[in-house]
Amino acid sequence: MMVDKRIHELQESLRGRLFCPDDEGYDNVRKVFNGMIDKRPDLIVRCAGLADVIAAVNFAREANLLVAVRGGGHGVTGNAVCDGGLVIDLSAMKSVHVDPANQTARAEGGATWGDFDHETQAFGMATTGGIVPTTGIAGLTLGGGIGYLNRKYGLSCDNLRSADVVTAGGQLLKASASENEDLFWALRGGGGNFGVVTSFEFQIHPVRSVLAGEIIYPLDRAKAVLRFFRDWSIAVPDEVRADATLISGPNGPVLDIKVCYCGTIEEGEKVLQPLRSLCPPIIDTVAPVPYKTVQNFLTAVFQPGLLHYWKAGFVREFSDDAIEAIVDFFAGAVPKPFAAIAIEHLGGAISRVGPHDTAFNHRDAQHSLLVLRMWQDPAESEDNIDWARRCYRTAEPFLENSAYVNYLGDEGEAKVRAAYGDNYARLVAIKNKYDPTNFFRLNQNIEPVPEFHGSARQT
Template sequence: MAAEQLTPSATPLDGTAVQALSAAVRGTVLCPSDDSYDTARRVFNGMIDRRPALIVRCAGTSDVIQGVNFARTHGLVLSVRGGGHSVAGKAVCDGGLMLDLSGMKGVRVDPVRRTADAQPGLLLRDLDHETQAFGLATPLGIVSVTGIAGLTLGGGLGWLNGKYGLACDNLLSADVVTADGELLTASAAELEDLFWGLRGGSGNFGIVTSFRYELHPVGPVLAGGVTYPLSKAREVLRFYHEFASTCPDELSTVGSLGTGPDGSLVVSIVVCYCGPIEAGQRVVRPLREFGDPLEDGIQPMPYCTLQSAADTGFPSGRQHYWKSSWLKDLNDDAIDVLARFVAENPSPTTGVGLQQMHGVASRVDQAATAFPHRGEQFDFLILSNWDDPTDAERNIEWTRAFFQAMQPFLERGVYVNDLGDEGDDRVRAAYGVNYERLAAVKKKYDPTNFFHSNHNIQPAG
């Protein structure tokens, strides 16, 4: 590391201070002249091109504390990278200090108590791999290369929500490094206000160095998708709306529209039944008997196979621009707009998702955790992505026009983990009715708003 080549920051960094930080951490400190710097500053969304003055690749909690203290003392913006999958790219900052937790991948499963202690650099696939060794799992997301940290702190929608709730509903406790470099443990029994805020407050209060999750018996599951041509969108999505609204907690579903492997436009319904396979076969029969599908891939499979099934569609580094809100009523007019815009989709890799929220996840009281969007609904998400940066303008224009046309059917609320950089109103819409209480927790645990490279909650007052 060549400390003399540091990017200027709020308080000029002197090489001696950086050398001292390097010596104090067990991981590594990178600056712009280091070979691995450019790889380390990259995140999932290829549109994000920020250059921190320093990257601290943390090996453990001690390094996190060192990094926090260094950034605070030197007046540096601090950003925190877990799995690096936030589409807004908040994990990386310009000119500040990026704490890279991706090397912190420790996990300990207690199969008797059915808990897992997990470090924040784990991806979903890492944690699932360890818990599935014991036939257990905690609800996470649906793409296995996503980071557990950002996903859990924002909520966590995935295949087990109907039966076991969101990822954040299964958090039992968390170790948190605060802005003054103190390590706290929050749970239902201690620091209850902090624990409440961590479950949906999206990294606003401190840096989580360990998550304790509740585990459940899971797998094999009955899962896969049934695919139809987009020309059948109206019949298929009408059926889907009805099917999803009557399905048992064990079944979770995702509707998707986009381009199939052969280049034709398709609409699919993907399901996961996490109870006994035979019972699942009965539950999914109406779906399998509906219409004349191009493909029916529903079959029993290991849970980890389902979790990684969508991974190839999400390689790191593509340009991404997303728009999202909650959708309660998938009526015919909404379906017509969906089908019309998908038919004019400028990128074959772009997809539209309708991720179902129902069952246990939907029945948790709105005030029980910081995650406010409870109730039966779909997370409607336009996942625009393309490879060539010169295609940005037309893809972004199409996404905005599509989102605008969907407005009559959408709720104001938005899932915080789907947000791009969309301004304060959208951030407030993400925290919804819980915003004021979150602001009070923020004031107590981070009164100077030291942690602001996130979907930010302003300290109350």
């Protein structure tokens, strides 16, 4: 059969491996981080390098196949895989080359933050990256990228210096401040809409020991602590990131504040002291630790394969009323583990980049609120999703009507438009130029509009 012959030719052309549904290992390679996702692609190309990516793009385009692109596979919506179609799987492309003299690191598109930190920390260097080591550098950076260093060094995408991109036409382009600048602008927040990024070059910074840990307060102190946290977190120096999370975990419901201070330990002790002496905590583990330890705080919690449902928004009004509403909802009927309402700490260097300088535009936000539900038994899915939705509805009056695309579920075009605000028109113009047929559409999709006359250059 013609199709079999073409598939055979594709396999022959690869240095990596092609998986079809009957192949041994297929069920393993189609799995992604979120256990809610159970998709069955017709073909999975586990690429060994750039040539395989180009071959997979050309094959899918010529055969008119739906295409998914997989980096670290952490996207909660499961867009890294598809039913039918072809997955361009970069998870075997993990190399990271560090250039300590120039303070840069180049990583392949399938590397995770665990891979990246491992290599850069050997030289006492780091850049802003995800706080769970199994998250991919690709999806995270392309959507923006928040992490413990974000207030000192900006988002992951703010540290991107250049990227190698395979377009829908199978062409390799470099995107940087001096080459294909429009594409470079779009890649810094616009997600996987514009091509397959095979390699990312980042600025890295000296980061060795940090002052970090968690301060856990009983739930009945949560309102008072959050009121203090709100004012304190806005006033602290950029070296601090502190996330306040209401957690229903194995040890019961608590307010957990995770902090990371990336300046000198002596200065950090002074800066964190007011938070640590606010009221007697259940536990305070804050101590000088290697940065890599901080990046592993959550490794045991976020085991692959658990079922996830997330909803999130940027905080518009962190008022006493907001704190009352959120804590009352959480404490009113504490959900079974694992449930969390995380208030993540932004501002600092993030807000010193203009909203039109990159596709990521939420530069004024000081906090993001993430409702995270995670469970094991599929029979509990309906109840858990319902809890997360009710929780989000409680918080919604205090949130911006926009979203961080990396936390966004399958919420439709209006939400994607809202996420990009007045950067959306420019993104459509760039999509028209680089992907006019919407070949890359399994993502928070920016639909091309062929008759659209907007400018791909910044206006």
